[in-house]
Amino acid sequence: MKKQVILLVIGLVVFNFLHAQVNMESWITLNVKKGENIGLLLMSVVDETSIRIESGSTVIEKTIMSKSSPTHWVYADSTIITIYGDVNSLNASSLQDKLLGVDITNNTKMKILICNYNQINSIKVRSENIELKYIYCFGNQLTDCALDDLFRSLPQRPSVDSGKVFIKGYDYSNPGVNTCRDYYAWEKGWYVLEYNSTGNIEFHNFSFTCPETGIQDIISSENVFVFPNPAEKQLTIQSDINIVDIEIFDISAKRVFYHPNLNSNINLLDISHLSEGLYVVKITTEKGIENKKLIVR
Numbered sequence: 001m002k003k004q005v006i007l008l009v010i011g012l013v014v015f016n017f018l019h020a021q022v023n024m025e026s027w028i029t030l031n032v033k034k035g036e037n038i039g040l041l042l043m044s045v046v047d048e049t050s051i052r053i054e055s056g057s058t059v060i061e062k063t064i065m066s067k068s069s070p071t072h073w074v075y076a077d078s079t080i081i082t083i084y085g086d087v088n089s090l091n092a093s094s095l096q097d098k099l100l101g102v103d104i105t106n107n108t109k110m111k112i113l114i115c116n117y118n119q120i121n122s123i124k125v126r127s128e129n130i131e132l133k134y135i136y137c138f139g140n141q142l143t144d145c146a147l148d149d150l151f152r153s154l155p156q157r158p159s160v161d162s163g164k165v166f167i168k169g170y171d172y173s174n175p176g177v178n179t180c181r182d183y184y185a186w187e188k189g190w191y192v193l194e195y196n197s198t199g200n201i202e203f204h205n206f207s208f209t210c211p212e213t214g215i216q217d218i219i220s221s222e223n224v225f226v227f228p229n230p231a232e233k234q235l236t237i238q239s240d241i242n243i244v245d246i247e248i249f250d251i252s253a254k255r256v257f258y259h260p261n262l263n264s265n266i267n268l269l270d271i272s273h274l275s276e277g278l279y280v281v282k283i284t285t286e287k288g289i290e291n292k293k294l295i296v297r
Contacts, residue, residue, distance in 0.1 A: 021050040022061070022085050026109060030081040030092065031101030031122075038081060038098055039071045041091035045109065051085030088131065093117055104129060115140070117172065122146055129155045138169035138195060144176030145210035148184060157189030167203070169195035179209040183278040183293055187251050206293055208280075224283050230295035233272040237283060239265050245284040248294065251277065271296060 032038055032055075042051065042064045053060040056077025064087070074081055076098075083090075089112040092099055096118060103124040104110045112134045115123070120140040125132060132155055142150070147167060157163040165185060168177050182192040182203045194201040224239045237246060242265050248257035256274060259267070279294040 022052045024052070024084050026084065026086055026107045028083040028087060028090060028107050028110070029103040030083070030099060031103075032076045032079060032081050032095075033098045033100070034076050034079050036076050036098045038074045038076055038092075038095060040074060040083070041069055041071055041089075042083065042087050043067070043069050043089035044086055045088050046086075049086055051083060051087060053081065053083050055081040088112070090114065093136075104132070113137075116169065123150050125150065125153050125155070127153070127155045133157070133161075133163045135163075135165040136169070136195070138166055138174065139172030140174050142167070142174040142176055143210075144179040144181075144208070147174065147176045147180035148210050151181060151184035151188075151190070151192070154185055154188045154190055159189060161189075163188075163190040164193055164200075165190055166193050166195040166200075168193075170197075176210075177203070178205060179207055180205060181208050181210070183280075184251065187278050204293065206291065208291060224285070224290040224292065226281055226283075226292045226294060229292075230297045231271060232297050233270065235269045235271050235281075235294070237267045237269065237281070239283065239285055239290075241265060242286050243267060243283055244286060245282075247282040247284075248274070249280045249282065251279070 044064050044066055047065050048063045050063050053074050055074060058075050058077040060074060062072060086109045087107060088109045091114040093114055094117045099118040099120060101120055101122040102115055104113060105124050105126045108128050109131055110129055111131045114136045116136050117139040120137065121142065123137060167174050182205050185192045192203040226235065226237050237243065243262050246259045246262065246267065247255055250256050274296045276296055279296060281292045281294050283290045
C-alpha cells in the first residue's frame with residue numbers, strides 16, 4: 001500500500017511538472033468532426049517543448065521538437081480540439097471533412113500553418129501573429145469573403161521579408177480564389193500565390209464579389225483599360241464606350257478621388273495627391289460598372 005502511495009505521489013509530481021511547463025496562455029483551436037481520429041504534425045522553436053491537447057474528455061500531454069515530429073493522433077471527443085503550448089508550426093493536411101476551421105489568434109509564436117486538402121471554411125488570424133510567415137490552405141472551402149477576412153486580418157510583414165499565403169495548388173483550389181481581394185494581403189506585405197512545382201504564380205484579381213468592404217462590385221462586359229499600373233502622378237483610363245464617373249477607393253474603402261459627369265471614353269487623371277499603396281478604381285460606364293486594382297508608387 002505504501003509503495004502504491006509513493007508511486008501515485010511521484011506520478012502526480014511528474015504530471016504537475018509537465019503541466020507547469022505548458023504555456024496555457026498560448027493555444028490553437030481546431031473545428032473538427034466529432035468522433036474522428038485527427039492526425040497533427042506539431043513543431044516548436046525549442047526542442048522538448050511541452051504541449052497539452054484537449055478535446056472533450058481527451059487530454060494528451062507531450063513534448064515536441066523544433067525540426068521534426070511524429071504524427072500526434074488525437075481522438076476528437078467534441079467538435080473542438082485545443083492545442084496549448086508554444087507551437088510554431090502546425091501541419092493539419094489531408095484530413096478532408098474531419099477539419100472545418102482553424103483559429104491561431106491566441107498563439108503568437110505560430111510561423112507556419114499548413115492545412116491543405118480539408119473542408120476548412122474559416123482561418124482566423126490577427127495582427128498580433130507577428131511571427132506568422134507561411135500559410136498553405138489550398139484544397140479547402142474558403143469563399144471569397146472568407147479569404148478577404150483572412151487577408152484583412154494578416155499581420156504586417158516587413159518589405160524585406162514578405163509573407164506567403166498559398167490559396168491554390170496544382171488542381172486543388174478554393175471557391176473564392178478568383179474573386180477575393182488579394183490586395184488586402186499585398187498591403188500587409190504578403191504574396192497571394194498558387195503553389196506550383198515549376199514556380200509559384202501570383203494572384204492579381206480585378207473582379208470582386210464579396211460586399212464587405214462597402215465597394216459595389218458589378219462587373220461589366222466592356223473593355224476598360226487603366227494605365228500605367230503601377231502609376232505615379234498621372235493615370236489614363238480608357239473604355240470602348242463613354243465613361244460617366246470615376247471613383248478611387250483606398251484599401252479601407254474610403255473614397256479618395258471622384259470625377260463625375262465625364263462622358264468621354266478616354267480620361268487623363270491627376271493622382272499626384274494619392275499616397276503610395278493599393279487602390280480600387282471604380283469606373284461607371286453607360287453600360288455598367290468595372291472595378292480595377294491600382295498600385296500607386
